[in-house]
Amino acid sequence: MIDVNDFAGRSDSEVIENALSHRDGDGVVVIPPRQSERDTDRREWVLDRAILLPGDTTLVLRGCVLKLSDQCRDNFIRSANCGLGIEDPRPLQNIHIRGEGGARLVGADHPRATGDGSKILACPCPYRPEDIVAMAPWVPEERRSVEKLDFWDAHDHSYGTDAGKEDQSQYGDWRGIGILLANVEGFSIEGVTVAASHGWGISLEACGMGTIRDVAFDARMYRWIDGMKQNIENQDGIDLRNGCHHILIDGVTGHTGDDVIALTAIASKGAAPGGQTRTTHVMPGDWTRRESGIHDVIIRNVNAWSQLCYTIRLLSCDTHIWNVIVDGVIDCPPEDVQHGGVLLVGEGDSDYGKNLPDGIRAVTVSNMICHTTPVTVKGYLRDAVIRGVVNLSGKPTVDARRPDSLMNVRVE
Secondary structure, three states: OEEHHHOOOOOHHHHHHHHHHOOOOOOEEEEOOOOOOOOOOOOOEEEOOOEEEOOOEEEEEEOOEEEEOOOOOOOOEEEOOOOOOOOOOOOEEEEEEEEEEEEEEEOOOOOOOOOOOOOEEEOOOEOOHHHHHHHOOOOOHHHOOHHHOOHHHHHOEEEOOOOOOOOOOOEOOHHHOOEEEEOEEEEEEEEEEEEOOOOOOEEEEOOEEEEEEEEEEEOOOEEEEOOEEEEOOOOOOEEEOOOOEEEEEEEEEEEEOOOOEEEEEEOOOOOOOOOOOOOOOOOOOOOOOOOOOEEEEEEEEEEEEEOOOEEEEEEEEOOOEEEEEEEEEEEOOOOOOOOOEEEEEOOOOOOOOOOOOOOEEEEEEEEEEEOOOOEEEOOOEEEEEEEEEEEOOOOOOEEEOOOOOEEEEEEO
């Protein structure tokens, strides 16, 4: 076992990297609160770049805070097999991230970029309607009143100090994800809080045989920066992407800006290599070479809410999601938050791709307490059971948006 405080470096990132390069046979590296003889007042670790984890590594965050610097446009933690310019991340095994004693990952005070690959950076990026009208140059003059603003006036742009810099991408991408693992078999993430994330809190691509347990999120799609509510887009909690399988998500709390948990399998045409920017995928998109679907996932013990979207989203376009269990969800938004609903299945007609009639199947949903619509089916749901739902919303328990949305679905 290696203690990071036993190592030196010119920056906190270099100290952690030196410790990781000297890990011993058990592969365990412990990051406790920061200790420095030169800077005794600061206890948090400030990261200028992502912590890269090789295979057969356990990173223990023991009561520490990892904070992104204002110069960092990168993840908190990423599997070492992927990154800028890496077209085809090689497989890794046995990566574990274990938080103890209130470990926290905290975003930068002034993020360089936030949001996903469709969001344009802006600085400032007002959140409140009255500030959008007064300060957002992208709103045309004829709509500069609170009553005339549309949805995308508020959500096309996301805060980032890289806005307007010609040598920097003007869109969000996978570097804004908190913890990013790609092509990893045998993993675990547990006991951490992700706060003020620049994008998604946790994202897994083509990962299997793993667990995410006892994680919390603290994000609301905005932050007070420089005296203004700034818009921060795409603050999901946990996203499972194409190729994920045999995963347990157990114990999720807190609040997110976007979906709390999303299983997102979008297999649109094209074969972009990995390691590109302006996308939330770090893996390649050639579906002839790797699995596009998501399967064998258990989600349980969720007590969390989304500022804008859904507690849980199942989205498959041009591919499939199957063998999913959702059990034990408490929908608990404050009274002033009206999010989309608890469980969303599929999507309406959109740019994501085609909802296949058998695209989402073999699903069980049980034991939910819902103050908003419990189950919304915009796509198709096949071979499913929905039971034990306490519906306090006054709306239908299952809101099926297409005449043929449901097939062999039993609601008890």
